[in-house]
Amino acid sequence: MNFTKPFINETWERMGFNEPMPVQKEAFPLLLDGKDVTIEAPTGTGKTLAYLLPAIEKIDPSNERIQVVIVAPTRELVMQIQQVAQRFTEKGDVRIGSFIGGVELKRQIDRIKKKPHLIVGTPGRLVELIDKKKLKLHETHTVILDEADQIIDSGLTEAAERIIKHTSHERQLALVSATLTDSLKEWSAPFMDEPAHIKIERAVSDQVTYGYMLTTRRYKPELLRRLSHVDGVKALAFINNRSFLPPLRGELQKLKVNYRMLDSLKGKRERVETLREFRKGEYPLLITTGLAARGLDIEDVTHVVHFDLPESIDDFIHRSGRTARGNAGGTVLSLVTTDDLPHLKSFARQLGVELKELEIYRGDVIEKRIEEKPPVVKRPANKRGPRR
Structure with a gap:
């Protein structure tokens, strides 16, 4: 060049x-x-x-x-x-x-x-x-x-x-x-x-894990809390509407989560400082809307979290593209209810990616373990001698 x-x-x-x-x-x-x-x-x-x-x-x-x-x-x-x-x-x-x-x-x-x-x-x-x-x-x-x-x-x-x-x-x-x-x-x-x-056609990186956790709306803040405690995590979580920010803020404060919110209505100085601190790794979780984060390039994001599943596949792609920049790996994690899951599976089919069900286990995000049922122990037949 x-x-x-x-x-x-x-x-x-x-x-x-x-x-x-x-x-x-x-x-x-x-x-x-x-x-x-x-x-x-x-x-x-x-x-x-x-x-x-x-x-x-x-x-x-x-x-x-x-x-x-x-x-x-x-x-x-x-x-x-x-x-x-x-x-x-x-x-x-x-x-x-x-x-x-x-x-x-x-x-x-x-x-x-x-x-x-x-x-x-x-x-x-x-x-x-x-x-x-x-x-x-x-x-x-x-x-x-x-x-x-x-x-x-x-x-x-x-x-x-x-x-x-x-x-x-x-x-x-x-x-x-x-x-x-x-x-x-x-x-x-x-x-x-x-x-x-x-x-330029969309290339699906084999360094990105596309996963989901099946949950309820009420339990999603607890999953964010647990994710924020994963070692080395730098997570960017998206919600669909800024009107959801205040109630979510209240839930996360109750849970004592170390996070910040990037709100499009906040002053420039506050937003610049929020991004600077997140880039430096001073807190593990940044929550925002798709509009507020449009075009942002933040290095080393380990997890993109769809707290709310977006309606369009284009929004899903825009948000998911915030992780796995360059040659880095990353995880796209969707927190979904049973009603959301078919919608997410449709996105996966259109993108040609494999979806994995994930869980947070012993301080790490892993593929959901299959719980083995204990073997059925057959009791030996009660052998009784002849009646006398």
Whole structure:
């Protein structure tokens, strides 16, 4: 892999990367050539670098205008993309800026004055800055929508359209997601010029154990407590609706579980600190919703727990992809009732994976043991002598 900007190549080597991943091999030449592209690839396959490195490569540092705009649906994903971008530009002359809601507007306007070449932000905050005439994108040649399906599904289409329309008419547009829905393709068609489609098929890792524990709704918090005591565990548990967080918090506090919750309505500083502590292993269990964790990349997650089984297989895949990153192993554990089990088995059939029933035994998660019934001992017939 060779980019003309030496600091990209140096960072690539310093981070220990060898060959580009499949999605990167396909995306690099197309994006460098200026083509519109849709990228559909599972979580954890290297999508961020697939679009980010060509975008940085095409930036002209002598032009102090904003040249690249990356739009992401959540504040956490924006910060994550910014961190990766800064890592690859820290030894170069490309400036990065991030713009998210929940941060004082004046501070972000001051950030624009530093003349970033590449910006990454949430749709609402970017539109707010455009409306205040603080963000000028007429020389922006590259627009990337990361987790594009989530942007559309969250009702942010109008904001995304306004951002795109404020950029150069000769812009390049890339849509990136784990799943490209029909509604996303239909929405994006007017903005794209004969886009190239990259689709990386889902590969089921043989290093992932897909398992379940048959339980009741009431007993699920106790299973989380027991899992949190497994040696070396770093578990990410998903619930379907943030309205379930307060009652679950009450149950876990009664059980004295060492955990944190990642709540999309909490302040930025609190959420950043929660993630930092989890990454460092300061507590073994992080509970969140699918939306709050969308796009997060957390290394060394040993267990993904479906506390609630999601309705769609796409959500199941998104959540499950948080474990077994790179060459690491991991366990996807679903806590299911008898009513949930057929739904989970349907997911397993579609993914072509084997489901194992698991249990927590002597401080470890293992395949459920078959309880052997004690052998039936036949009593010898009562031999009586002849009556006298």
